[in-house]
Amino acid sequence: MSSPVFGPVPSRRLGRSLGVNNVTGKTCTYNCVYCQAGRTEDLTIRRRRFYDPEWLIDQVLRRVDELEKQGEKIDYVTFVPNGEPSLDINVGREASAIKEAGLRVAIISNGSLLWMDDVRSDLGVFDLVSVKLDAVTPRLWRIINRPYLHLSIKEIINGMKAFSETFSGELLTETMLINNIDYAIEAKLLAETIASLRPSRVYIMVPVRPPAEQYVEPPSTKTVLSVYERFRERIGDKVYYLTDPEEGSFTALGSAEREVLSIISVHPLRLDQVVEILEKRGAGMDVVDKLVSKGLATIIEYMGRKYLVRRSR
Numbered sequence: 001m002s003s004p005v006f007g008p009v010p011s012r013r014l015g016r017s018l019g020v021n022n023v024t025g026k027t028c029t030y031n032c033v034y035c036q037a038g039r040t041e042d043l044t045i046r047r048r049r050f051y052d053p054e055w056l057i058d059q060v061l062r063r064v065d066e067l068e069k070q071g072e073k074i075d076y077v078t079f080v081p082n083g084e085p086s087l088d089i090n091v092g093r094e095a096s097a098i099k100e101a102g103l104r105v106a107i108i109s110n111g112s113l114l115w116m117d118d119v120r121s122d123l124g125v126f127d128l129v130s131v132k133l134d135a136v137t138p139r140l141w142r143i144i145n146r147p148y149l150h151l152s153i154k155e156i157i158n159g160m161k162a163f164s165e166t167f168s169g170e171l172l173t174e175t176m177l178i179n180n181i182d183y184a185i186e187a188k189l190l191a192e193t194i195a196s197l198r199p200s201r202v203y204i205m206v207p208v209r210p211p212a213e214q215y216v217e218p219p220s221t222k223t224v225l226s227v228y229e230r231f232r233e234r235i236g237d238k239v240y241y242l243t244d245p246e247e248g249s250f251t252a253l254g255s256a257e258r259e260v261l262s263i264i265s266v267h268p269l270r271l272d273q274v275v276e277i278l279e280k281r282g283a284g285m286d287v288v289d290k291l292v293s294k295g296l297a298t299i300i301e302y303m304g305r306k307y308l309v310r311r312s313r
């Protein structure tokens with residue numbers, strides 16, 4: 001049997017993260033059009049056992065032990081399968097055992113089962129929980145996430161709210177933006193809903209890897225920026241735009257270039273802010289020209305202001 005433990009991988013949200021794939025096959029409550037793991041084979045809301053929990057815990061702790069011997073530190077053990085991790089009926093027990101070993105545990109969930117009491121209780125064990133909200137109006141939610149038939153976005157949002165009220169760890173949200181969707185009204189509704197969850201960080205993303213459906217592409221940079229601004233107006237500076245959550249360091253670039261690039265990988269920057277950063281480093285606007293000519297960034301105008309924005313790859 002191959003190990004369900006992988007990595008560690010660098011993650012912009014989680015630092016160095018040791019991944020746990022606690023669900024077998026492509027088993028999910030959603031069948032998102034942009035899913036990088038392909039189409040969902042088993043679309044379900046039935047929680048069940050995928051692995052022997054003792055064996056899975058042992059696999060994680062052995063890997064951590066090996067890494068420690070190599071002098072490698074990890075920030076989180078992260079449950080991030082090719083499907084929905086809360087479908088694993090033992091997820092709370094597994095997370096508790098890993099925590100007891102002195103490690104921090106995170107879970108990247110779509111949050112669609114948080115209306116269930118046992119799922120709220122299991123996810124409550126984690127130090128960090130990330131939930132997904134790509135749309136809040138039922139029609140768009142069904143187009144983008146293609147959920148299990150009997151799920152309801154209203155119930156899911158209520159479950160997320162109930163969870164956020166009692167959860168003592170760090171709550172993150174992620175919103176994937178795709179092409180051919182009119183976000184004009186949706187962005188405001190999303191921002192309202194996300195604000196009500198009081199997350200500590202809010203991530204906007206675009207697809208960067210081959211999606212389940214070939215028609216899916218990243219939206220225009222203008223769309224990303226308009227949603228980003230709507231979110232900022234309502235949620236404030238906890239909003240980040242991630243062009244690639246798993247991207248490592250920009251080692252081939254000079255320091256000023258690297259600094260600007262790492263900032264615009266999470267925040268679009270107004271050109272006057274870029275100038276300020278470059279001046280502090282004794283660098284000039286040629287850094288911006290280089291980033292643009294290398295295809296790493298682009299300048300776009302939005303609401304009468306110029307922004308430097310990371311190009312998705």
Ligand code: SF4
Binds near residue numbers: 030031034
């Ligand atoms: S929720 Fe995650 S794993 Fe499930 S289909 Fe969507 S992107 Fe893929």
